Amino acid sequence: MDALELLKQMSDQSVDLVLTDPPYFNQGTQKKYSRKGHKDVNTNFGDWDKFESDEDYIKWMKIVICELCRVLKDNGSLWIFTNDRYISYLRHFIRDIEGMNYASTIIWHKYNSPPRFIMKAGFISSMEMIMFAYKGKKPIFNKPKIFKEMFNVWITPQTPSGERLGHPTQKPISLISKIIETSSNSGDLVFDCFNGSGTTTLVCKQLNRKYIGVELSEEYCKMAEKRLSQNVLLPLDVKQDGGNRLPPTDKSVGIRPTIL
Numbered sequence: 001m002d003a004l005e006l007l008k009q010m011s012d013q014s015v016d017l018v019l020t021d022p023p024y025f026n027q028g029t030q031k032k033y034s035r036k037g038h039k040d041v042n043t044n045f046g047d048w049d050k051f052e053s054d055e056d057y058i059k060w061m062k063i064v065i066c067e068l069c070r071v072l073k074d075n076g077s078l079w080i081f082t083n084d085r086y087i088s089y090l091r092h093f094i095r096d097i098e099g100m101n102y103a104s105t106i107i108w109h110k111y112n113s114p115p116r117f118i119m120k121a122g123f124i125s126s127m128e129m130i131m132f133a134y135k136g137k138k139p140i141f142n143k144p145k146i147f148k149e150m151f152n153v154w155i156t157p158q159t160p161s162g163e164r165l166g167h168p169t170q171k172p173i174s175l176i177s178k179i180i181e182t183s184s185n186s187g188d189l190v191f192d193c194f195n196g197s198g199t200t201t202l203v204c205k206q207l208n209r210k211y212i213g214v215e216l217s218e219e220y221c222k223m224a225e226k227r228l229s230q231n232v233l234l235p236l237d238v239k240q241d242g243g244n245r246l247p248p249t250d251k252s253v254g255i256r257p258t259i260l
């Protein structure tokens with residue numbers, strides 16, 4: 001189902017947390033990347049990532065953002081993945097919506113990014129961004145006890161191969177868990193209108209949150225449903241080894257430890 005179609009049917013102030021990962025319009029600047037001695041990498045993730053122009057993309061994103069802010073409850077949080085091409089347009093737009101406060105931009109550094117998206121000047125693209133805003137004055141902010149401070153640069157590996165299901169932009173469970181734990185409590189309703197392979201809804205199930213996930217592609221809906229139908233969501237044999245700023249523990253964590 002189309003995100004806007006469902007959003008239009010939703011009531012004002014009906015969800016506790018919006019967490020969503022929309023199309024980035026990755027083809028906006030370059031159709032493919034080439035490097036001597038390597039296969040070309042095309043940035044065509046599918047028709048869902050195609051827009052006529054930058055203006056067209058930004059216009060559509062602004063409509064989606066308006067709807068997301070409308071359905072968000074007072075004191076609810078809004079987390080939206082994006083990239084460095086469009087963030088300044090979108091964050092200023094969110095800031096100017098009545099009742100919304102722009103809190104932070106999180107830089108997600110994927111330290112093991114393969115040398116795929118090489119810029120002309122030779123830098124490997126290993127970064128995505130997440131915009132974090134909230135409505136009202138008192139958002140939920142659950143700081144994990146193990147951290148004294150929360151930094152706005154989050155360093156994790158890319159989505160591990162053991163989690164990958166074939167969605168081209170699937171997000172890691174550890175990253176999505178951190179957002180949901182920080183900005184919601186058990187029993188809260190979380191909304192993702194670009195659910196893809198269903199990472200958000202899977203983590204909600206695991207963390208005892210209610211959820212609504214919307215996805216245009218039938219193939220990805222099936223992927224997400226399959227993930228949700230599993231009783232054991234992740235192998236529970238992964239142990240924290242203390243080598244990544246998390247305290248060592250014998251307890252199985254179920255989510256692969258990462259530097260967050």
Ligand SMILES: C[S@@+](CC[C@H](N)C(=O)[O-])C[C@H]1O[C@@H](n2cnc3c(N)ncnc32)[C@H](O)[C@@H]1O
Nearest residue numbers: 002003021048169170171194196197199215216
């Ligand atoms: C960046 S991906 C989300 C990936 C997801 N976070 C995951 O971990 O698998 C964006 C998704 O939005 C879907 N999509 C694109 N346009 C849409 C629309 N208008 N309504 C609903 N879903 C849409 C795409 O099919 C794609 O799966």
